[in-house]
Amino acid sequence: MRIKSLKLQQLEILNVRTKLGDEENRELKYLSAGFQGEIDFDNILESFIHDKNCIHIKDYRFNTRLNLHSFREGGSEVQIDSLLISGNRIYTFEIKNYSRDLIFGADDWHYLNHDVFKSPMTQVSRQNHELKLLLQKAPRNAEIFSSIVFINPNQTIYNLPHDKNILVRSNLKKFLTHHVQSNTFDLQPLMHHLERHQTAASIYDSKVRIDFDSLKPGVYCQDCSQPLIRSSQYHYSCVTCRNSVDTLSAARRLTEEMKILNPDWPVTAHLISHLSGGQISASYLRKMRRSGQLQF
Template identity: 35%
Template structure:
């Protein structure tokens, strides 16, 4: 299963416990749409690669510092990370697939992209150019060569792109399966060492995925349903219930969720039974936390 970014998860938590700015609400909506599009692509791709030796690396991030520094044009510590939605090694070639789940139509004219109202839209192909350039440098630093194709996928089947250019690096939903069926074929050679080298250079901590600036005291306290953001109601000593979803959730699962949320929001916060009790608005007692921790059921 593809994981959400830390920033995405932070905004989901803050949406339940804090008043987000209009900008951050839009950011969350974009992240939700992007994640949904990536899951759709994963499902379509999985039908072709399951049971094969095709390699699929999801959400690959690396810093140009991991490339040969002689090939860079600015200091390593000033370089932003490079993000690739999907790296796929199939047919003894490397494919990158960037997924765009836009819910609006676009126009293409004279090598430029436009919104329906005529305003300029940032050329999405520029992202592919950057990716290709930095991946080539990364592979040179690894002393590895492989044929590479960089592809932009418009995954929303309800989107229309008027005057879409006939370019191999652009795929729309209507012809995605046809394109995948031609490219997603067995590798004749073993590319596990390449995959391992890529993973060893994956960026573990991204510069923009740091702790939230929201203070603990500013957060709404309580226990909430992660599916619908509704506040949970205590049913008995052992479980909570979401009145909206009708889902019953064991107390231990609620405590684990609270601990995870605190770590996602700010890793500098010292998680203690007292802090968890405060965060839950006293729905979870210190004794409950200590007891489950002593029994080895909680880890913090």
């Protein structure tokens, strides 16, 4: 299961409970589109590998400080949207879900209005280079092929060459048909090496800079962000998408929101109740905590 980045989760919560600025709105749209593009890619890829002995790792992240041959002082982070081990080779995919049409260039790319679009191949080359360094001391190495995938079916890229590691929606399935094959080697040592160097959290993750009291209280639908209406003593419903949520699930979500926004905030029954707009009582929250059904 692919998980949304912490930044995207934070912006989605803030979009409901505060008024986002223009820059934050743009970032939210960009991250939301990117995540949807990754989901679309996953669905396509999974249809090719479901009956094969392949390994698919989503959002593989590692720190370059672990690479002894990486000379960047202090290191940095590499995040790979999708890493596929297939046919005893490693494939990395950088997924882009852009709607605007582009014109390919050997150095810089361009939008149709001639504005410069910095070549995304630099990012792909860096991923390939750093992953090769990471695998130099792996028990079993493997050839690495890195590519970029423009997943939006409505986007057009003009002047796209045939011999580049650039995939678009129209040729993605042809590429996967040719390259997705069952592994024949024992890849567990390689997997252990990758897992050992994978970092769970991004070095760019941070807590939001906002006061708890400035958050708009209430219980909201996770799917459409509309206020949930109490339909019975222990259930809420969404009039927009017809979702039904029980009180305990709503309380767990409120607790999770606080931890996502700022892990330094003290999570108490009083504050959770306050964030719910008083719809969930502090006494109920304490009762659920004592029973072990709610943790905070």
